[in-house]
Amino acid sequence: MTLDIQTVLIVLLANAVATAIALPVIMGWRVSLAARAFQGASVAQALGWLAFLVATRIDDRLMSSLSMACLSGSFVLLWVALNGWLSARPGRVPLMVLAVLTPAGYFLSFDHYALRVGWSNAGLTLQMLILCAALVAPAPQASRRWRGLVLLCMLTLAAVTAWRGVLGAFFTAEYPFYRATHPVNMAAALLYHVALAMCTIGLLVAWREEAERSLKQQAQTDGLTGLLNRQSFGERAEKIVATAHRYGDPLSLLMLDVDHFKRINDGFGHATGDDALRTMAAALSACVRGGDLISRHGGEEFCVLLNRAGLADGDRFDDRLRAWLRSEVEKLPHALDFSGGLAELQPDESVDALLRRADAALYHAKAAGRGRTKHADIA
Known part of the structure; x- marks a missing residue:
């Protein structure tokens, strides 16, 4: 049995x-921007192949140019997905430029077959190579397995797409029209089948990784403020304290409590109270250095480990x-201050012991009239 290119393309569609x-x-509608871009890329691919297949029956120039625009758009959306899943990726500007120039050049050179075939396939190839660069750029948080799978698919497609462009541009007699049953054209169409399935699998793994990271972050952070929760703070603090003991580095812990927080809740409502806690979290985040730890320890209590x-x-x-708080107080409908207890790490002292001393100092600060920070006694 022999396959004709039209049948292969219909199955591909x-x-x-x-x-x-x-x-x-599978993924649902309430997903991240990266996942939404992945979904959009699959829709753009489907529309691109549909436009290509119906082009000769409607308006070949217009519909096949639209097909090129959809395929180019799908690569842009895939880049957006990778940028979300792998952090900042290279290639945004050249990819956007190629996404415009590829269908535009195809449309304008439509009457010159060799030029439009060479132009469009070169444009698509370069877009695939940009995606390859995005996949190989460092991304320590992402698995190499799905990235390698998608990379292999993109490199293979880039190779056959470039080959098809060279045939059409320079060996036109061997590839005289887009639907010609040439081995390279057939290979490209068949490989699109395989690549579509493999890329989909790989990117679904990327989406699962994103979901797992999100769940892990939710388990480690306080939902209201975005700071570390008490358990996660304790786990990380133990490592920092162990390092401080090993190298003899100083280390201090500040435990603080928002003053008169109940008055804020009772007088202005719980939404305003939540805003006060978020403001305190923002203040702490603005004032710490790299390497310090902040947590919402519970209620209106916060903890800062100063490395x-x-x-x-x-x-x-x-x-x-x-x-920082004084500079922000004019924007708030209430006063916002805190009491604090500050303790410096002692030789062989555990995290729990350090916390207890800071908490005792915090109690003394409250008893002394609030709005101040007391040093802990050395045990």
Whole structure:
């Protein structure tokens, strides 16, 4: 049995349409921007192949140019997905430029077969190579397995697409029209089937990784403020304290409590109280250094582990934090201040012991009238 290119393309269209329908069903609609871009790329692919197949029956120039625009658009959306899943990726500007120039050049050179075939296939090849560059750029948080699978698919497609462009542009007699049953053209169409399935599998794994990272982050952070929760803070603090003991580095812990928080809740409502906690979290985030840890320890209580910092450094941090809050207080409908307890790590002291001393100092600060920070006694 021999296959003609039209039959292969019809099956490819059916595959692309099925994928475009299945992805939202599997993934749902309430997904991240990266996942939404992945879904959009599958729709653009399906529309591109549909436009290509119906082009000769409607308006070949217009519809096949639209096909090129959809295929180019699908690559842009795939880049958006990779940019979301792998962090900032290279190639955004050249990819956008190629996504415009590829269908535009195809449309304008439509009457010159060799030129439009060479132009369009070169444009598509370069877009695939940009996606390959996005896949190989460093991304320590992502699995190499799905990236390698998608990379292999893209490189293979780029190779056959470039080969098809060279045939059409320079060996036109061997590839005289787009639907010619040439081995390279057949290979490209068949490989699109395989690549579509493999890329879909690989990118579904990327989406699963994103979901797992999101769940892990939710388990480690406080939902209201975005700071570390108490358990996660404790786990990370133990490592930092162990390092401080090993190298003899100073380390301090500030435990603080928002003053008169119940008054804020009772007088202005719980939504305003939540805003006060978020403001405190923003103040802490603005004032810490890299390597410090912040947590919402519970209720209106926060904890800051100041790495390589003695009591004097802790006092300076306390001053910065109070100055930041004073600069923001005019924007708030209520006063916002805190009481604090500051403790410096002692030889062989555990995290729990350090927390207890800071908590005792916090209690003394409250008893002394609030709005101040007390140093902990050395046990």
